[in-house]
Amino acid sequence: MIGALQLLLFLLLAASGMQVVRTREPAAQAVAVSFYGLVLALLFFLHQAPDVALSQIVVGAVALPLMILLALAKVRRAEQAREKEAGK
């Protein structure tokens, strides 16, 4: 039972990893990488590593996407400022 679930999660992990690479829009990619992190955390949990799974949820599913979104917000703000400057 657990073995089948592990196999299923491995396949889901591979599929979502592929999807992270195939997503081209950075903001959508942040959501995709968050889902990938969540699947990885479930996999850790099923391999009897609850401590690592909790850290993985935190870092992979929350902190990393947040960092990406932060960087995107900063970049877009700089772009808008430049456009505003050019429009004057």
Place this chain on the structure above:
Amino acid sequence: MKSLRYALFAAGGLGLAAALLAAFLRLPPVGSYAGAYGEVLNAVAVGERHATDVVSAVNFDYRGLDTLGEEFILFTSVLAVAAILRKQEDEEEDEDEPKWQTRKAPDSDAVRVLGAALVPLMLSFGLYMVSHGAVSPGGGFQGGVVLASAPLMVYLCATADTFLRIAPPALTKAGEAIGAAGYVLIGCLGLLAGKQFLENVLPLGTPGHAWSSGTIFFLNLTVGLAVAAGFTELLSVFVEEVLRRET
């Protein structure tokens, strides 16, 4: 030309697949462990440190110095993000525009009620995780981030002003500094007692109780404070950045 590239990829891909298959077939079964230290620690940790979560005993006692380094990695990262995202000289702010755009709270009652209901749940679960690090899975790091998600919920279901009122940047900065310094100070208790840095000098208590395992409990508290404050600090930098973009 393109077909040549595909042929080259097919040859390489097949070779890689064959090598991976051969390697996977010889992997030891799930859960088998070849090291010696894990078995030793599993056998002695509860007796020596009265911590029923051996992972916490390793992180905050046997290899407590490593965790100090990891905590400062987080500390430095938060510092670096705040430094990179600070207002730069070429980004002039319009005087007549308000610094904070007052975004309205979400219109949906369901979002507001569910978000508000999640805040106390997040807080109590986070505090439970931080304080029971020595007893069950989790600990200061994981609990700290769960705690930090409570202000995030406030931001999602209320306004940015509310978020900044319950988590003012001055408070989160102070919390992060106190948490990071607290870890080092608890480590120095060992030196004061004439033992080694980070050595457990407090009474160990009963295994399985929240108040047990001596310094491990207090180290979890400091890490929880530092992590919760650090992540909230990141969130407020993020909120500030996004809102300034929207104005």
